[in-house]
Amino acid sequence: MIHVRLEPQGRELRLPKACTALKLLRELGLGVNSALVIRDGELLTPDRRLNIGDEIVVRTVTSRG
Amino acid sequence: MKCRKCKALAAVALPSHNTAFCPDCYPVFVRSQVERAIHRHKMIAPGDRVLVAVSGGKDSLALTLLLHELGHDVHGLHVDLDIPGSSTDARAACEGFFAKLGLPFTVVELRREGLAIPLVKSRIKRPICSVCGKLKRHYFNKFALENGFSVLATGHNLDDEVSRLFANTMRWDASYLSDQGPVLPAADGFARKVKPMYRLTEFEIANFSFLRGIDHVIAGCPYSGRASFPVYKSLWSDLEGRMHGAKVQFYENFLRDGRPVFAAWAEHREDPLSPCTVCGYPTSAEVCGVCRIREMVRVESEAPRS
Secondary structure (H helix, E strand, C coil): CEEEEEECCCCEEEECCCEEHHHHHHHCCCCCCCEEEEECCEECCCCCEECCCCEEEEEECCCCC | CECCCCCCECCEEEHHHCEEECCCCHHHHHHHHHHHHHHHCCCCCCCCEEEEECCCCHHHHHHHHHHHHCCCEEEEEEEECCCCCCHHHHHHHHHHHHHHHCCCEEEEECCCCCCCHHHHHHHCCCCHHHHHHHHHHHHHHHHHHHCCCCEEECCCCHHHHHHHHHHHHHCCCHHHHHHCCCEECCECCECEEECCCCCCCHHHHHHHHHHCCCCCCCCCCCCHHHCCHHHHHHHHHHHHHHCCCHHHHHHHHHHHHHHHHHHHHHHCCCCCCEECCCCCCEECCCCCHHHHHHHHHHHHHHCCCC
């Protein structure tokens, strides 16, 4: 499983198999410039591969007020 | 993906620039965009005292860091809105950030002005986001003028500017279209206002803030649920995803071709400003917007509650 935490919503979800950061963003309905994809304190570009066991933070960037 | 400059593994991909950068080279790119904006629009002159309006979010704190690193004389001002579950964190983020950099910082508390946002929201039927924006602009400007700052800088980014331009265009609001831009010159009773981050998107600033370890608030304002700007931002995000560079083209072409036309129109229709009869602040009406809000809150507070 890949463990994904969405910020700032705080929602959590799990993905059953490896994919890329781009695929993850698309599954979440987000554009490539809508959110940061973070693994172990490192920013990932859309082409980076996510592996089973990864802990990923997806942080949307649109400020609200 | 590889960094365009040093070929190391990239951390940030920028489709609108058709490029990517590693964690070391990316902040250099961001800094160059801010430097270019300041230089192109002559935003800040040597010796200027710059007041930076800070909210605790990524944009205004990143702006503070960049202006400080570029050698400008910066002072932070935060307006504490007194919103439960939001304002305490925002203020703490600002205080921590300025203490870490060792820069001067001031807080204006709306509660002390009798204008805490929850109170105003409960007493006035107008959309709270526009009222809140008016109050913040008033106190930023007032503090800048009363304390001798020659420039008031805000962290508005390209997404903010495009959303505002789009909203103004949707209404064909010629008055607002006549003076929207990254620089608003000083006028009688108004400080010079600049937006050095206008060439950078929210995504670009969020990456910069992350890489530079800026500890900012992530949660949005709890009152912003019905604001229209997030809707426009979402529309433009979709468009940018299909047409890379659409945002910057829309905005820069407006500055070059659209704004001068509206500015020429406005010269003939400008309402003259005069001092507010209550507080002396410049206004095109008899009483300024903030004094009218204060009066509405007072009247509603004294009215019998059903």
